[in-house]
Amino acid sequence: MQELRINEQRLWDSLMQMGEIGATAKGGCNRLAGTDLDKQARDLFVSWCKEAGCDITVDKIGNIFARRPGKNNDLPAVGTGSHLDTQPTGGKFDGVFGVLSGVEVLRTLHEQNIETPTAMEFSVWTNEEGSRFQPAMQGSGTYVGRFDLATELDKTDVNGIRLGDELDRIGYLGEADMGSRHLGAFFETHIEQGPILEDEDKMIGVVRLGQGIRWYNIEVEGRPSHSGTTPMHLRKDAMLAASLIVAEIEAIALRHDNGLGTVGFMQVYPNSRNTIPGNIKFSGDLRNPVPEVLATMHEELLTFCDKVAEQKNLTINVDPFWYFAPVEFNASNDVKAAAEKLGYSHMDIYAGAGHDACYMADLVPTGMIFTPCLNGISHNEAEYSSPEQCAAGANVLLHTMLEASERIANEFKK
Numbered sequence: 001m002q003e004l005r006i007n008e009q010r011l012w013d014s015l016m017q018m019g020e021i022g023a024t025a026k027g028g029c030n031r032l033a034g035t036d037l038d039k040q041a042r043d044l045f046v047s048w049c050k051e052a053g054c055d056i057t058v059d060k061i062g063n064i065f066a067r068r069p070g071k072n073n074d075l076p077a078v079g080t081g082s083h084l085d086t087q088p089t090g091g092k093f094d095g096v097f098g099v100l101s102g103v104e105v106l107r108t109l110h111e112q113n114i115e116t117p118t119a120m121e122f123s124v125w126t127n128e129e130g131s132r133f134q135p136a137m138q139g140s141g142t143y144v145g146r147f148d149l150a151t152e153l154d155k156t157d158v159n160g161i162r163l164g165d166e167l168d169r170i171g172y173l174g175e176a177d178m179g180s181r182h183l184g185a186f187f188e189t190h191i192e193q194g195p196i197l198e199d200e201d202k203m204i205g206v207v208r209l210g211q212g213i214r215w216y217n218i219e220v221e222g223r224p225s226h227s228g229t230t231p232m233h234l235r236k237d238a239m240l241a242a243s244l245i246v247a248e249i250e251a252i253a254l255r256h257d258n259g260l261g262t263v264g265f266m267q268v269y270p271n272s273r274n275t276i277p278g279n280i281k282f283s284g285d286l287r288n289p290v291p292e293v294l295a296t297m298h299e300e301l302l303t304f305c306d307k308v309a310e311q312k313n314l315t316i317n318v319d320p321f322w323y324f325a326p327v328e329f330n331a332s333n334d335v336k337a338a339a340e341k342l343g344y345s346h347m348d349i350y351a352g353a354g355h356d357a358c359y360m361a362d363l364v365p366t367g368m369i370f371t372p373c374l375n376g377i378s379h380n381e382a383e384y385s386s387p388e389q390c391a392a393g394a395n396v397l398l399h400t401m402l403e404a405s406e407r408i409a410n411e412f413k414k
C-alpha cells in the first residue's frame with residue numbers, strides 16, 4: 001500500500017475530457033448548475049464510477065454518491081467529493097479537480113483490486129458556485145441541514161426556472177434523504193484559488209481552518225448642507241465619518257494575523273459636488289479564520305463607529321446582518337500524515353473561500369487538501385494547475401482516505 005500511486009496521465013486526460021463539456025474559447029468552462037451541460041458532466045462522472053464497480057445514489061437535491069464497498073460495510077465509510085458546476089467564465093479545475101481526484105482514487109483501488117477496511121464514497125455536490133441559483137454550496141448546505149430542502153428546490157434562476165424542475169428535467173432529482181450517507185470522515189481536494197502555496201513553493205496545503213466572515217450594512221446619517229456657506233465646525237459630514245470607518249476597517253485587518261477587511265460598496269446622498277454629504281450607506285466585510293480573533297475584530301469595529309458618531313455628532317447604524325462561522329477541519333492530521341509519507345513539501349493553510357467541505361465539517365471529521373494553481377488565479381478561464389500538481393493532490397487524497405479507513409476500522413475494533 002505504501003507504494004500505491006494514482007495514474008497521473010489518466011487523471012490529466014479525465015480533467016481535459018471533462019473540460020470539453022462547456023468549454024469556452026479562452027480555454028475555460030461555462031457549466032452552470034442544472035443545465036444540459038451539468039447533466040453531461042454528471043453522466044460522465046456516473047459512467048466512470050460504474051465502470052469502476054460503484055453503486056450510484058442520488059439524493060433529493062441532486063447530490064450524487066458513488067459507493068465502493070469495503071471489507072466491513074457496516075462501518076462508516078470514508079467520503080470525498082467536490083462539485084462539477086462552474087462560474088460562467090470559470091476554469092477547468094475549480095471543483096472538477098476535487099471530483100476527478102476522487103475518481104482517480106477509485107480507479108486506482110479498483111484496478112489494483114484493493115479491499116479497503118471500510119467502504120469509500122465519491123460524491124458530486126449540487127450547485128456549489130451559487131452562480132445560477134443562490135446560495136453557494138447549496139447541495140452540501142442542504143445535505144447537512146443548514147438550509148431547508150423545499151425552500152432550496154423552489155429557488156429560481158433569473159428566468160424564473162426552479163432548481164427542482166431543472167434537476168428533474170436533467171434526471172438528477174433523486175430519492176435519498178438529506179444526510180443519508182453513513183460517513184466516518186470526509187475529504188475534499190481543491191486548487192488553492194490563491195497565491196500562497198506557489199509563493200511559498202509548497203506542493204500541498206494542509207487546510208486547518210475555513211475563514212469566518214462577518215458582513216455589515218453601515219449607514220451614516222449626517223446633515224446635507226451648502227459646501228460654500230457651512231463653516232467646518234458646524235458640519236455633520238457623513239463622508240468624513242464614513243472615510244474614518246473605511247480607514248479603520250483596514251487598520252483592524254492589519255492589527256490581526258490573517259485579518260482581512262474590505263469596503264466594496266458605497267452610496268452617497270445626495271452625491272453632489274457642492275453639497276456636504278448627508279447620508280452614506282456602505283458595506284463592511286471582515287474575515288478571519290480564528291473565531292476569537294474575528295469576534296475581537298467585530299467588537300473593534302462597533303466601538304470605533306460609536307466613537308466616531310459621538311465625536312462627529314452624527315448617527316451611525318451598524319447592521320451585522322450575516323455571520324459565517326470559521327470552520328475547523330478536524331481530520332487535517334490525516335492529510336498532513338499522508339503528505340509527509342509521500343514526501344511532498346507542505347504547509348498549514350486556511351481556506352479563504354467557501355467549499356462543500358466547510359459544511360460537511362458540521363457532520364463528520366473533515367479535511368481539505370489544497371494544491372497550487374498558476375499565479376493564484378481562479379474563477380477565471382486562465383485557471384491552471386500542472387499535471388504534476390494535480391497528481392500530488394490526488395496521491396495525498398488516496399493515502400489520506402486509506403489512512404482514515406484504517407483508523408475508523410481500528411476504532412470500531414476496540
Ligand SMILES: [Zn+2]
Pocket residue numbers: 083094095128190
Ligand atoms: Zn470550488
